Amino acid sequence: MDRAERILEFERVKSDMLSFVACSLGRARMTALHPYTSLEEATRELEAVDEALQFTVRFGAPAFGGITDVRPWLRKTIIGGVLSADQLLAIANFIAGGRSIRQAVEGREQDIDLVHVKAAVTSLFDARQTEQEIRRQVLDDATIADSASPALHRLRQERRQLEQRMRQVLDDWLRRHQRLLQEPVIAMRGDSFCLPVRVEFKNQVPGIVHDVSASGATVFIEPQPVVEANQRVRSILAEEEREIERILQALSAVVASTAEPLLTNAEELATIDTWFAKAGHANARKWTRPTLRSDGVWRLTEARHPLLDPNTAVPITITLGESFRMLLITGPNTGGKTVTLKTLGLMTLLAMSGCFISTARPSDVAWCDEVYVDIGDEQSIEQSLSTFSSHMKNVVPLFSKVTAHSLVLLDELGAGTDPTEGAALAIAILEELKERGCRIAVTTHYPELKAYAFTEPNAVNASVEFNVETLQPTYRLSIGIPGRSNALAIAERLGIPRVVLSRARAQLSSEDVRVEDVIAQMDRARRATDEALAQALSERRETARLKTEWEERVAKLDADTDRVRNEAAQRARREVEKAYSEAERIIKELRAMRERAEAGVKDHELVALRKQLEEAMPQAPTSRRGRTGHGEKSGAKDAHPIHPGASVRVLRLGQKGEVLEVDGDSLVVQMGALKMKVTASDVELLQNAPKAQAAAATVKRPGLAKEVRIEIDIRGETVDEGLMRLDKYLDDAVVNGLGRVAVIHGKGTGALRDAVRHELAHHPHVSSWAPGGPGEGGDGVTVVSLRK
Known part of the structure; x- marks a missing residue:
């Protein structure tokens, strides 16, 4: 390749x-x-x-x-x-x-x-051990550490001592013989430490002359005491180099292992x-991963040539090898036909090399055993090859090499010679390659090849668009539609006289004109289809967005509903458990009262217990719609009116009782020694009382207006409101023949209690009064005895 x-x-x-x-x-x-x-x-x-x-x-x-x-x-x-x-x-x-x-x-x-x-x-x-051994002996500046070996450490220590001793000797010379020196410095000449001595005093400094200045006024002399020490340093350096070589050899052996x-x-x-x-x-x-296929199918979606500017390159979608094996691309020059071939070939090479490809969406690339390419004008003057000859030279090897798994890319097949012969030869080449089973993409200007693609089941036409109004290519690839040459339209836009264009059209055969008209109609139909498809896709995206938004809202509503339902259920469970617990306690007290019934049970004790039981009952929530929800049981009153004397079961306590009073939706039920006020929805009707019995139970004495309870609760009311209700209540109690009643006023600040007792002390119906006992509510209740 x-x-x-x-x-x-x-x-x-x-x-x-x-x-x-x-x-x-x-x-x-x-x-x-x-x-x-x-x-x-x-x-x-x-x-x-x-x-x-x-x-x-x-x-x-x-x-x-x-x-x-x-x-x-x-x-x-x-x-x-x-x-x-x-x-x-x-x-x-x-x-x-x-x-x-x-x-x-x-x-x-x-x-x-x-x-x-x-x-x-x-x-x-x-x-790791190899690395540690190297770092132990080789420093970061690529020098051998003193600790690499004991011998190296000893040699370097001795060399440093000698060098220090030499410097001390030289420093002493600088101090004592400064007048003999050109300047008080130590100069290096090669590996030797020298003093810059004035030439007239050179005989006064014993040693070796290593250099003379350019002016001849200064000679650089290594003093004799330093010469001997420096010779020893050179000897040590040689030994040091041999030791370093030995260390490097040992480390190299470690690396070799x-x-x-x-x-x-x-x-x-x-x-x-x-x-x-x-x-x-x-x-x-922003490239995507391709999927390599073994069935010879390409599906490149919104592909751009990798070497074009991604901000300006127009994406193309190419399919090949599924329903057709030959793609014949037509259209005007500079319209993008060759770029399409190169894009297909380059995407294939990249995918087969394990690289991502320049497509906007994941695409499919067929695996090929070879990619054969004949693109561009490769004519050579030196080889005496024309454009046609150079193309044919590249096509000839295909007949002996291509297989069913090959991709063949041919640019301007049959061009460069007589159009009639070139078109015939191109069709013959395509027929031969078709029999080999390979996949082919071809660019051409020949109308005969357009017709061939219409009649050959394994071939399909494709075209690159050209805007006649702007005389600019759009670089869009359309598969299934042949391209128009647009030569006469372009010439007209460029200013060719109409008479010349009329003569040119007269030279066209009627068949060519009909073919161009058909292609033009197909092009208009395709444009309309593309616009409709774009609108449909836009509406589809909007529909999908609305659907997603609706589903999110529904999911949120369901989640909120479940959360509220769970919270309500938990609150209800706690209320019911509290009510059951309180009811159990009260029932135990009632049973204890029944056991000591021979001692007698006072009315105020029953009143207090009934009040506690009523307070323990959880309050039913008020429906926003004013009706019971689905699955709720309606009260007994909804089914049949309950009359006094009826036999009922109080649902919350599971106890049977007799209805004594009916006041709208409220019932007073006698359960053994306990009288309790409940709502009609809290009872189950076991047996209703006959109407005559109900009438008798409602009016216990002739002329009585209504039944009166044996206690009145005025807690939370103002003094005036409480006294007004108390006065009316005492009148009703006397009329109904009650001898003993209880006034529940609570303790609070004591204002309501004091006003009630002051009123009772002067009331004509009151015989006497006393605070409630320990089991009657204490100082929050006043027990009143009425005059007969």
């Missing part, structure tokens, strides 16, 4: 990806990138790049610091070579960098599914760097 890669400019896309590699290993691997030789390898590569992209988007690309191409040095140690200090330090950094990559990936494996990337980093050999796994690490790290480079490039360019 080398020729296809060159013509389709695959190298330029790789150059763009090279800017995303992190180390020299990845750069070398990316430079050598080519399509894989099997579908399985390319698919695995795409999966790995996808994992790297997900990792990059969520956590950023891992750092490849310290990772360089150390493979030449590793191979050198295998054959017994000795590495320098900086090479050994590079290997230590390489080992540390690989470990850093592994830790970065393994620290995120719980957050993201990394099958291929994890397998690659897990296989990295951690030569792990060289093979480290070479494998280098290959793995090159692969990992390539994955993240491809992922970083795809993320930056």
